Amino acid sequence: MKKTLVLLVSALSISGAFAQTPASSSAAPAMTAASNADKSARREQHVEDRISYLHQQLKITPQQETQWNAFADVMRSNGDTMTKLFQERRADKNISALDDMKQYAEITQAHADGTKKLVDAFQPLYDSMSADQKKLADTTFHESPPQGGRHPHRSGKKAAPSSDSTDKS
Known part of the structure; x- marks a missing residue:
């Protein structure tokens, strides 16, 4: 019975995809x-959630708010930049492979530039932290973010041993 129900639901959803009329496809740009x-x-x-x-996690003190706000503003600016670049990338449907690679290079460079700005903004904040706060920062930046978010540099898997530690020849 469950198999039949699953097959029926699957068939209906597939047939609905093929049954679209030209009028319904004109709504696609608005939906996009x-x-x-x-x-x-x-x-x-x-x-904003990450900020x-x-x-909270770093226990930012009132005396550190100025440095914190500078760091948070860089996070927001980086987010805005990346959003804009990804929107531009999605908007270009008929681009050449070369232009696609150029867009990817632009995104990668923006990410690297944004990371440098983030480091520069974090340095004064980190310098102002107590030893306990620094420990919290060190731990927090090595852990995965809360609520299932993924850390951009960690997949949750242990890194494979490097070739120079396993290859002694």
């Missing part, structure tokens, strides 16, 4: 724009 706005809003919310999490 709404979807992109939703993605942007979620990305902005993710940045709030770090503020």
Whole structure:
């Protein structure tokens, strides 16, 4: 019975995809724009959630708020830059492979530049931290973010041994 129900639901959902009329496909650009706005809003919310999490986790003091705000502003700016670049990338549907690679290079460079700005903004904050706060920062930045978010540099898997530690020849 369950198999039959699953097959029926699958068949109906597939047939619905093929039964679209030209009128319903004209709504696609509006749906895409709404979807992109939703993605942007979620990305902005993710940045704000991360800022709030770090503020709480690092136990930022009132005396550190100026340095903290500079760091948080860089996080927001980096998020805005990356959102803009990814929106531009999604908007270009018919680009050449070369232009696609150029866009990817631009995104990668923006990420590297943003990371440098983030380090520069974090340095004064880190320098102002107590020893306990520094331990918290060291631990927090090595852990995965809360709520299932992924750390951009860690997959949760242990790194494979490097070739020079295993290859003695």
